[in-house]
């Protein structure tokens with residue numbers, strides 16, 4: 001039987017651009033280029049490797065995001081994923097982590113899955129909680145933050161490098177996995193991959209396709225509110241000296257003045 | 262007065278510093294009730310009482326070490342049901358965030374991660390978060406349910422505030438999901454004898470400019486002269502010069518020490534994301550145009566192989 005892999009990918013504003021908040025305190029997506037979150041490329045890569053090892057596998061990439069989020073799906077398809085699902089609805093604007101996990105979980109269930117693979121964190125919200133929330137909602141094992149992962153005979157195994165220990169984990173499928181940027185370099189799409197991606201199917205679903213009401217998601221349904229967002233004042237310009245042979249001593253003098261020595 | 266649940270991060274009964282910082286923040290909102298799980302849980306009570314815990318709920322079971330995350334969520338939920346707190350605070354480690362999120366979902370609440378400050382407000386606790394590599398500061402609240410908030414290390418001072426800290430056994434029934442993900446082997450990290458990176462008052466980091474694992478000794482010597490932790494950029498980690506556990510930045514640790522010294526690090530946005538909230542920032546870089554200099558309080562344009570050893574020697578002689 002075919003191994004059904006769903007990879008969740010997020011469309012995010014480019015971190016090297018001038019990211020800021022819109023008037024309603026949601027992420028401004030109009031003035032900064034968007035792209036597939038770099039950390040989700042690692043999830044696509046591991047999905048491709050797991051699919052290679054399996055006799056028969058199908059990779060679906062799934063995103064919840066605005067119209068332009070299709071770019072993220074196209075990138076994942078050009079890396080080699082088989083098909084894509086785009087959940088898009090105006091009422092999703094401003095959805096928080098609890099709401100996003102609801103929409104993703106509904107879509108994953110509708111798509112059908114044996115294995116969900118997510119990134120370790122998005123590069124904009126950076127919470128690192130959506131995979132755990134998906135496992136909770138789907139009622140399946142959470143096997144997260146893996147720097148090494150493999151699937152064999154319906155069992156997923158991996159290594160999680162935590163703060164105080166490195167752990168070997170094991171769980172039966174179906175399961176939710178997330179992988180870190182230590183899991184292995186993500187491939188670049190080949191020219192052939194880019195051409196092939198243009199013909200791969202991208203389905204669009206809205207809230208009604210997932211039996212969700214507008215009030216359950218979006219700014220209105222959010223469990224959290226942002227009261228204000230202020231730009232951090234630029235750090236006051238510091239003293240910069242050129243080393244003419246005494247640079248280390250000058251720095252020591254500064255540190256002593258600040259009572260660090 | 263309302264009670265506030267504080268999830269305790271400890272190693273065999275030794276309470277880690279970020280948990281004591283949480284007690285300081287919890288006291289701004291109500292009376293801290295601590296939850297300590299796993300081997301050594303009862304031994305945490307002394308330190309927690311000294312810093313304001315009125316009660317310490319403990320539960321020891323093999324499940325906490327043998328299975329990932331879910332047993333801890335079950336226990337925290339049991340504590341939530343027993344106490345009906347005004348808020349739940351959890352240290353912002355990778356695991357802490359996962360525990361917090363799952364608890365929030367179960368109790369119908371919102372979750373806020375990586376707070377750097379917390380105050381009482383008219384409509385519940387107000388968290389301060391930093392966004393977009395710390396270029397923005399946001400004030401955030403949980404609008405539904407009991408706020409579940411994770412707080413980054415070094416976000417509050419540790420304060421002595423003696424309280425009863427009476428130990429009570431927590432009743433925990435594990436859910437069906439608790440044994441879903443088995444931990445089949447565990448290799449504890451070897452201690453370096455240096456302070457924990459996220460908790461350290463001073464962090465000394467090296468980047469691609471250090472040019473080889475053999476040269477990281479220079480960075481370590483400087484760190485040791487200051488009693489500091491050692492950090493590294495992803496370039497240095499990817500090159501295999503220093504362990505990933507020491508990586509500072511978006512996909513490594515986020516640090517907020519009193520002093521951060523960047524050596525041979527250019528200051529890419531993903532590195533800044535992990536260190537930009539440091540109080541004092543110092544850099545040594547041979548390129549006067551390196552973006553790291555935009556952040557510094559003091560910078561030396563020069564070769565780190567000259568500057569760092571001289572600095573270390575000067576510090577050691579001043580101490581000596």
Ligand SMILES: Cc1cc2nc3c(=O)[nH]c(=O)nc-3n(C[C@H](O)[C@H](O)[C@H](O)COP(=O)(O)OP(=O)(O)OC[C@H]3O[C@@H](n4cnc5c(N)ncnc54)[C@H](O)[C@@H]3O)c2cc1C
Pocket residue numbers: 007008009010011027037039040043062063064065095096097098100104117118119120121122124125126127128129130131224371372373374390391392393401
């Ligand atoms: C600066 C900032 C701070 C925020 N703080 C909070 C907060 O404290 N509480 C809160 O509830 N919300 C918060 N949000 C909103 C939250 O980021 C979004 O709701 C988001 O969709 C989920 O969180 P994340 O992006 O941090 O995901 P993470 O949990 O970091 O993402 C992990 C993985 O989940 C998958 N994933 C996440 N989002 C999507 C998606 N839309 N489509 C497909 N896959 C996805 C990806 O595989 C990703 O790698 C914040 C947003 C920003 C920009």
Ligand SMILES: Cc1cc2nc3c(=O)[nH]c(=O)nc-3n(C[C@H](O)[C@H](O)[C@H](O)COP(=O)(O)OP(=O)(O)OC[C@H]3O[C@@H](n4cnc5c(N)ncnc54)[C@H](O)[C@@H]3O)c2cc1C
Pocket residue numbers: 038039123467468469470471493494495496497508509510511512513514524525526527528529530531532535545546547548551563564565566
């Ligand atoms: C999704 C994503 C996540 C990332 N996460 C992280 C992260 O967590 N942490 C992180 O650090 N990076 C991260 N990066 C990588 C980041 O973009 C940079 O590539 C990285 O920080 C560069 O490391 P560096 O400053 O050491 O190297 P470089 O940018 O190559 O800079 C080296 C610096 O050393 C200086 N130098 C060289 N020789 C000497 C000398 N002898 N004396 C003094 N100075 C010298 C040079 O002038 C230069 O400024 C991430 C990137 C992506 C895309």
